[in-house]
Amino acid sequence: MSERGVVVSKPYERLSQEQVELVHQTSLDLLETPGILCYNEEAVALLEKAGATAKKTREGEHDAWWVSIPEKVVQKALDSAPTKVTLGARKPENQVVMDAEGSRVYFGTGSETNYWLEVEPETFVSKQDGREQVFPVMKKNRGSLEYLCRSAHLAEQLENLDFFLRNVNVQDSDISGENKDVNVFFAALNYTTKPIVSGVADPEQLENVVAMAEIITGGREQLIKNPIVTFITSVIKSPLQIVDETADKLMAISKLGLPVIISTSPQGGSTAPIEEFGMAAQVNAETLAGIVINQLTNPGAPVIYGAVPVRARMDDLHDMYGVPEFCHYNMICAQMARYYKVPCYSTAGVGDAKVPGVQAAVEKMFTYTAVPSSAPDLIHYAFGLLDKTQTFSPEQAVLENHQIAMVKSLYRESGVEAGEAGRIKSMIEEVMNSPYRLYARFARKMLRRGEIFPGFPFEGDLEEEDQTLLAAHDKLKELEKQQPEHLSEDICKRIFEQIPGLLPRLNPYAK
Amino acid sequence: MLKEELIKRIVENVLQGRRNKDDEGIEEDYAGKAGVAELVQEALDNGIDTNTILLEGLSKGMEQVGEKYETGEYFIPDMLTAAEAVEAGMKVMEPHLASAGESEGKGKVIMATVEKDLHDIGKNLVSIMLKGAGFNVVDLGIDVPAARIVEAAEQEKADLVGLSALLNTTMVNMENVVKELEKKGLRDKVKVIIGGAPTSDDFAAEIGADGYGKDAFAAIRVAEKLLQSGGKS
Numbered sequence: 001m002s003e004r005g006v007v008v009s010k011p012y013e014r015l016s017q018e019q020v021e022l023v024h025q026t027s028l029d030l031l032e033t034p035g036i037l038c039y040n041e042e043a044v045a046l047l048e049k050a051g052a053t054a055k056k057t058r059e060g061e062h063d064a065w066w067v068s069i070p071e072k073v074v075q076k077a078l079d080s081a082p083t084k085v086t087l088g089a090r091k092p093e094n095q096v097v098m099d100a101e102g103s104r105v106y107f108g109t110g111s112e113t114n115y116w117l118e119v120e121p122e123t124f125v126s127k128q129d130g131r132e133q134v135f136p137v138m139k140k141n142r143g144s145l146e147y148l149c150r151s152a153h154l155a156e157q158l159e160n161l162d163f164f165l166r167n168v169n170v171q172d173s174d175i176s177g178e179n180k181d182v183n184v185f186f187a188a189l190n191y192t193t194k195p196i197v198s199g200v201a202d203p204e205q206l207e208n209v210v211a212m213a214e215i216i217t218g219g220r221e222q223l224i225k226n227p228i229v230t231f232i233t234s235v236i237k238s239p240l241q242i243v244d245e246t247a248d249k250l251m252a253i254s255k256l257g258l259p260v261i262i263s264t265s266p267q268g269g270s271t272a273p274i275e276e277f278g279m280a281a282q283v284n285a286e287t288l289a290g291i292v293i294n295q296l297t298n299p300g301a302p303v304i305y306g307a308v309p310v311r312a313r314m315d316d317l318h319d320m321y322g323v324p325e326f327c328h329y330n331m332i333c334a335q336m337a338r339y340y341k342v343p344c345y346s347t348a349g350v351g352d353a354k355v356p357g358v359q360a361a362v363e364k365m366f367t368y369t370a371v372p373s374s375a376p377d378l379i380h381y382a383f384g385l386l387d388k389t390q391t392f393s394p395e396q397a398v399l400e401n402h403q404i405a406m407v408k409s410l411y412r413e414s415g416v417e418a419g420e421a422g423r424i425k426s427m428i429e430e431v432m433n434s435p436y437r438l439y440a441r442f443a444r445k446m447l448r449r450g451e452i453f454p455g456f457p458f459e460g461d462l463e464e465e466d467q468t469l470l471a472a473h474d475k476l477k478e479l480e481k482q483q484p485e486h487l488s489e490d491i492c493k494r495i496f497e498q499i500p501g502l503l504p505r506l507n508p509y510a511k
Numbered sequence: 512m513l514k515e516e517l518i519k520r521i522v523e524n525v526l527q528g529r530r531n532k533d534d535e536g537i538e539e540d541y542a543g544k545a546g547v548a549e550l551v552q553e554a555l556d557n558g559i560d561t562n563t564i565l566l567e568g569l570s571k572g573m574e575q576v577g578e579k580y581e582t583g584e585y586f587i588p589d590m591l592t593a594a595e596a597v598e599a600g601m602k603v604m605e606p607h608l609a610s611a612g613e614s615e616g617k618g619k620v621i622m623a624t625v626e627k628d629l630h631d632i633g634k635n636l637v638s639i640m641l642k643g644a645g646f647n648v649v650d651l652g653i654d655v656p657a658a659r660i661v662e663a664a665e666q667e668k669a670d671l672v673g674l675s676a677l678l679n680t681t682m683v684n685m686e687n688v689v690k691e692l693e694k695k696g697l698r699d700k701v702k703v704i705i706g707g708a709p710t711s712d713d714f715a716a717e718i719g720a721d722g723y724g725k726d727a728f729a730a731i732r733v734a735e736k737l738l739q740s741g742g743k744s
Contacts, residue, residue: 436635440588
């Protein structure tokens with residue numbers, strides 16, 4: 001059994017059983033009428049063959065079909081979708097083993113930020129009293145392969161990070177649409193031994209990415225057993241539309257039998273209703289539509305219920321993450337996935353704030369506390385995301401590693417068990433009969449077992465300065481000194497010989 | 512058992528915070544094995560002198576505990592239990608120390624939480640740690656009137672009085688103790704240190720106390736410094 005993640009004791013249920021069934025039935029009704037608007041002809045054929053009805057239409061310059069999916073088609077897909085899905089890893093002990101009937105929650109990164117935030121300490125002199133003080137100076141740089149490698153390396157070091165979802169959009173001058181996927185996957189696989197999750201930008205590259213993973217695992221069969229790569233497909237465009245190219249990717253991945261996350265991200269107030277019931281019914285219908293296509297393509301293929309509902313900001317209609325509605329949406333989705341017994345991919349920890357600081361800490365801790373309480377299997381977008389999802393800050397990721405540790409500690413079992421009552425009573429009796437009546441002696445074992453949370457470790461010791469970010473910066477520098485655990489020289493040699501498009505500068509053994 | 516082995520086990524059991532054979536250690540597999548009290552007794556029975564037990568066993572153990580605390584390996588509960596283990600060893604040695612004229616250790620301290628204040632965690636912590644550091648401590652408890660503190664200081668021939676308060680409303684009673692000592696003509700014989708959340712270096716100076724400990728470790732350092740520089744011992 002995996003020791004990664006945290007088992008949430010008694011997951012929070014925002015909805016009653018009747019309400020869950022009401023959302024389910026409303027989603028089924030939506031899938032029939034108005035149905036989904038599908039832009040992919042092959043997917044339409046697949047759905048029709050299974051019993052759906054389709055009516056061709058024209059949307060702008062594109063052919064599209066209104067597809068009405070009956071309940072029995074959805075139910076059949078849910079019946080064949082597995083309850084347990086494993087995200088493989090280069091190191092087997094790092095596997096993420098999901099069980100939709102359990103309540104273990106795993107935390108990982110996400111998702112293609114355009115910027116990397118550099119933090120440099122700089123000394124300033126106070127105009128008031130001439131006192132020197134050090135402050136963090138921040139600078140946003142464009143995402144690059146180097147930053148992606150550094151992120152994956154950091155992901156390897158952070159003990160509360162369970163899976164690495166490529167978090168930086170690589171914008172190097174020698175990266176194009178054709179070679180992006182292979183280089184992104186290689187960079188991630190070469191710098192972390194934890195599970196790798198990513199989308200595929202170019203469907204043509206799927207074959208090369210899979211071939212690379214097969215070289216690492218030792219072949220297709222081994223890759224299926226230990227799927228070190230998991231794919232995300234944003235197959236839905238909200239509201240209720242199936243995207244042509246992504247549907248192709250989804251079907252291709254499904255045929256391979258590798259884990260795939262059906263990701264849909266409706267925005268409450270713009271592309272989905274803002275009220276919980278409306279959002280829940282729509283996002284659930286969208287996710288179910290994706291699961292249906294996946295299971296019709298390959299019944300029993302590993303699939304993950306990937307709902308990423310967000311709320312719109314009312315002043316500019318951008319995504320908004322650090323708000324109660326966001327938590328409500330995501331908690332309901334986790335409950336729906338559990339109802340279907342399909343592992344759930346959820347979201348927490350994104351800061352609407354642009355830089356690390358008080359605002360970011362409030363927003364992040366708020367969603368980190370709320371969303372995992374409902375025990376989705378995966379929490380993505382954790383670790384370092386700022387400015388919605390535009391910026392990645394490695395220092396922020398270091399801070400969040402400890403915020404997540406707090407959350408993991410929060411949801412553990414209480415330890416109130418009949419077998420413990422005698423020990424508890426005799427401890428209290430002993431203390432009551434001791435001179436100082438202190439329990440400190442008895443705290444030591446729990447302390448040593450790591451069951452007493454040590455506190456947030458970035459406070460600093462100056463009384464009139466906030467040193468949190470500077471302390472995180474120091475910690476980051478210390479972590480970055482660790483030697484990366486690269487793929488072996490032989491594996492790298494074979495990958496660079498067999499996989500086209502890889503940049504030689506990524507080969508750690510290149511002379 | 513060899514002398515070296517006995518001393519080594521005393522140090523080890525101080526580190527484990529084990530007063531006697533009934534205590535658990537930090538690590539497993541200690542239950543039922545001799546703790547500091549039994550080991551000190553065995554050392555005395557084997558003719559090991561009190562000075563060796565104190566310096567190479569108990570004090571060395573506490574020194575190592577302090578080092579582990581400094582490096583973040585040990586926490587306050589570890590320090591307290593280690594100090595309690597040392598205290599258990601000191602109790603066994605007490606009759607032998609008295610006969611050797613060493614019963615006061617590093618000095619005698621009266622500890623109290625001042626009048627109208629019922630808080631005792633900080634005061635207890637300091638008491639336990641002072642004992643672990645080799646001081647002879649008389650703890651008067653909580654809500655102790657100034658007159659009683661001074662009376663005890665006189666009776667016990669104390670070198671130091673340690674006062675604790677957690678409340679803004681009770682910290683003023685610390686000054687009464689200083690004044691009472693002056694009134695009784697004891698002020699030049701007894702040092703006064705204070706501690707507790709609302710107190711500070713400035714406040715100590717303001718009321719005429721000799722020192723302020725911001726935590727238990729600081730309190731011990733201040734006590735040691737005061738008694739070395741100007742105390743009786």
